[in-house]
Amino acid sequence: MKHDANGFGRMTISAVERETGLPKDTLRVWERRYGFPQPVRDEAGERLYTLEDVNRLRLIRRLIDQGWRPGKLLAASEAELQRIVEAERGAGAPVRPDGGVPTDEVLAAIRRHDVPALRDLFQRSLLERGLQALVSDLVAPLNVVIGEAWIRGELGVPEEHFYTEQVQSFLRGTLASYTRPAAPPRVLLTTLPEEEHGLGLLMVEVMLASEGAQCCSLGPRMPLTDIRTSALTSAADIVALSFSAAYPLRQALAGVRTLRDSLPDTVDIWVGGAGAHERLAGIPGVSVIGAIRTVPDALAEWRAARLPAASVAALN
Amino acid sequence: MKHDANGFGRMTISAVERETGLPKDTLRVWERRYGFPQPVRDEAGERLYTLEDVNRLRLIRRLIDQGWRPGKLLAASEAELQRIVEAERGAGAPVRPDGGVPTDEVLAAIRRHDVPALRDLFQRSLLERGLQALVSDLVAPLNVVIGEAWIRGELGVPEEHFYTEQVQSFLRGTLASYTRPAAPPRVLLTTLPEEEHGLGLLMVEVMLASEGAQCCSLGPRMPLTDIRTSALTSAADIVALSFSAAYPLRQALAGVRTLRDSLPDTVDIWVGGAGAHERLAGIPGVSVIGAIRTVPDALAEWRAARLPAASVAALN
DNA sequence: CCCCAATTTTGTCCTGGACAAAACCATCTA
DNA sequence: TAGATGGTTTTGTCCAGGACAAAATTGGGG
Numbered sequence: 001m002k003h004d005a006n007g008f009g010r011m012t013i014s015a016v017e018r019e020t021g022l023p024k025d026t027l028r029v030w031e032r033r034y035g036f037p038q039p040v041r042d043e044a045g046e047r048l049y050t051l052e053d054v055n056r057l058r059l060i061r062r063l064i065d066q067g068w069r070p071g072k073l074l075a076a077s078e079a080e081l082q083r084i085v086e087a088e089r090g091a092g093a094p095v096r097p098d099g100g101v102p103t104d105e106v107l108a109a110i111r112r113h114d115v116p117a118l119r120d121l122f123q124r125s126l127l128e129r130g131l132q133a134l135v136s137d138l139v140a141p142l143n144v145v146i147g148e149a150w151i152r153g154e155l156g157v158p159e160e161h162f163y164t165e166q167v168q169s170f171l172r173g174t175l176a177s178y179t180r181p182a183a184p185p186r187v188l189l190t191t192l193p194e195e196e197h198g199l200g201l202l203m204v205e206v207m208l209a210s211e212g213a214q215c216c217s218l219g220p221r222m223p224l225t226d227i228r229t230s231a232l233t234s235a236a237d238i239v240a241l242s243f244s245a246a247y248p249l250r251q252a253l254a255g256v257r258t259l260r261d262s263l264p265d266t267v268d269i270w271v272g273g274a275g276a277h278e279r280l281a282g283i284p285g286v287s288v289i290g291a292i293r294t295v296p297d298a299l300a301e302w303r304a305a306r307l308p309a310a311s312v313a314a315l316n
Numbered sequence: 317m318k319h320d321a322n323g324f325g326r327m328t329i330s331a332v333e334r335e336t337g338l339p340k341d342t343l344r345v346w347e348r349r350y351g352f353p354q355p356v357r358d359e360a361g362e363r364l365y366t367l368e369d370v371n372r373l374r375l376i377r378r379l380i381d382q383g384w385r386p387g388k389l390l391a392a393s394e395a396e397l398q399r400i401v402e403a404e405r406g407a408g409a410p411v412r413p414d415g416g417v418p419t420d421e422v423l424a425a426i427r428r429h430d431v432p433a434l435r436d437l438f439q440r441s442l443l444e445r446g447l448q449a450l451v452s453d454l455v456a457p458l459n460v461v462i463g464e465a466w467i468r469g470e471l472g473v474p475e476e477h478f479y480t481e482q483v484q485s486f487l488r489g490t491l492a493s494y495t496r497p498a499a500p501p502r503v504l505l506t507t508l509p510e511e512e513h514g515l516g517l518l519m520v521e522v523m524l525a526s527e528g529a530q531c532c533s534l535g536p537r538m539p540l541t542d543i544r545t546s547a548l549t550s551a552a553d554i555v556a557l558s559f560s561a562a563y564p565l566r567q568a569l570a571g572v573r574t575l576r577d578s579l580p581d582t583v584d585i586w587v588g589g590a591g592a593h594e595r596l597a598g599i600p601g602v603s604v605i606g607a608i609r610t611v612p613d614a615l616a617e618w619r620a621a622r623l624p625a626a627s628v629a630a631l632n
Numbered sequence: 633c634c635c636c637a638a639t640t641t642t643g644t645c646c647t648g649g650a651c652a653a654a655a656c657c658a659t660c661t662a
Numbered sequence: 663t664a665g666a667t668g669g670t671t672t673t674g675t676c677c678a679g680g681a682c683a684a685a686a687t688t689g690g691g692g
Contacts, residue, residue: 014675026642032679069642113532115531158545164535165534172485176493216431218478329644566653633692636692640685644682645682649676651677656670658668661667662665
């Protein structure tokens with residue numbers, strides 16, 4: 001029941017765990033092995049980290065998620081870390097927001113928390129290209145750009161939250177005013193317990209709902225047992241799971257296998273997101289959605305295979 | 317880099333931490349002190365908890381949040397725990413959803429994951445009574461009812477998620493289609509880092525936006541330093557924070573005080589939610605919003621005090 | 633070039649002691 | 663009767679440092 005240094009100066013190990021997502025045990029073992037971070041101690045011998053420590057740890061965590069080895073990063077000097085960041089900048093995925101999206105302007109709007117500017121951008125894109133293109137050609141690439149800007153230190157945590165919040169609001173709002181008569185399949189959307197990013201889920205929901213599928217989202221962080229019972233009670237045809245890049249492949253495989261075994265064969269499992277590795281497709285009855293843009297194709301395929309031809313025709 | 321027993325049978329201590337929100341250290345010290353939970357060990361001597369352990373831990377956590385002492389609960393037998401649950405049932409807050417809301421039907425709809433039924437309920441309430449009443453007279457009491465049903469074991473985790481998800485979708489959707497020309501004040505909405513419930517935030521946002529205020533929500537879990545910089549860059553007039561009942565008063569006081577000290581006097585701080593204790597009002601420049609229904613009053617008061625009389629009149 | 637085994641790296645778990653903050657309780661005062 | 667005060671118990675978090683299994687990398691063969 002220690003103090004929790006909610007304040008600005010020095011932070012306890014719990015606070016750092018919250019801020020960075022790095023478990024206490026990991027922070028301690030890094031200090032033991034690599035000498036970083038090296039917090040001072042209070043009168044009681046407890047670690048007190050600085051704000052700089054936290055910022056550097058956040059950066060390191062991002063880079064680890066990108067595939068860098070912890071040993072390298074933790075031994076690196078400030079300058080070496082900068083060099084890695086530069087390298088990362090170039091190596092970024094070749095995907096960019098398509099023509100007409102002034103990336104710099106978007107970043108500037110996010111930086112000054114400009115709600116109307118972002119809403120306008122989305123609204124315009126919606127009118128010009130439609131909902132599905134908004135998601136696959138604007139939001140998806142923007143996510144990548146923003147992740148990269150974060151690594152370069154051009155955006156902070158609150159800016160990222162702000163962006164996420166705005167996108168979610170807009171998509172949910174649009175979804176709400178866009179009810180088509182519901183048709184099969186019934187899709188249950190969620191993520192496994194250690195995956196807390198719900199934006200991908202919402203993007204998929206938008207793509208599916210646009211095609212008239214019946215979506216039921218449980219939000220992120222759902223225990224496996226509960227996914228199973230929910231899928232059964234809601235008579236779902238498909239369970240859709242989202243994985244961010246940081247999700248350990250091993251764990252994804254284990255989780256999806258277990259879930260697969262516990263659901264009847266009539267229920268399909270779809271996995272998507274940056275962390276949805278090809279190998280997941282190796283499990284029978286599991287489909288990997290490579291790019292968000294392909295969701296409608298996957299849906300059409302499901303309908304062709306599972307529905308009588310007549311009702312498929314009626315949907316178009 | 318241990319396995320994580322994502323599966324159904326036995327769970328590692330990490331998995332239990334995720335599922336229950338109880339830190340590993342606490343789980344171990346409870347075992348040492350009270351003899352519960354008492355997990356078996358695997359070949360490597362590591363704890364393996366059963367599903368029953370987890371369910372009981374979840375219940376205990378809820379009861380602790382309600383004010384019960386851990387020692388009592390952990391020493392209690394299954395029967396005693398049941399008796400406590402019964403007692404809790406009666407002691408529940410006297411607030412109930414107002415006339416016309418068939419609580420049992422709502423619970424049933426949630427239990428069978430019935431999206432259309434819930435949407436209908438909200439839609440009807442919206443048309444009959446308006447957005448603000450929907451939030452304060454339907455959603456707010458429903459939250460209480462559902463929390464109680466959870467304690468009694470009548471609802472599970474996924475049902476609660478499902479409900480939250482539906483409410484958020486509906487509110488966000490309505491909000492999106494309800495843009496009035498923006499007027500002062502500018503309000504920044506968020507929660508402190510250890511508070512992850514964002515529904516209250518959204519409810520406040522709805523109340524404020526209905527009155528034409530300019531809201532900028534950062535979502536939950538925002539570090540204090542970031543709240544400060546965000547408030548300054550977005551030129552906020554008010555920072556609104558939400559606290560759930562489980563939030564330790566001590567920590568709320570410390571956090572709000574620190575924030576207060578770091579913001580200029582021209583920025584008001586509003587705190588609300590079940591965890592917003594009266595004592596927070598003792599801090600100068602901090603207002604406690606007792607019930608969600610009083611948000612419009614607080615807003616009117618702010619406008620009367622801070623805006624020229626003419627522009628206040630123009631808003632009505 | 634791909635696949636398998638040896639090796640290194642890395643994160644998580646363990647024990648048991650310590651202690652400060654919070655909650656509780658009994659007492660005293662206005 | 664209500665509220666402040668101080669002592670006691672309860673409770674959550676921290677620490678050290680050893681251990682080890684899973685993941686990633688490397689180094690051969692086929």
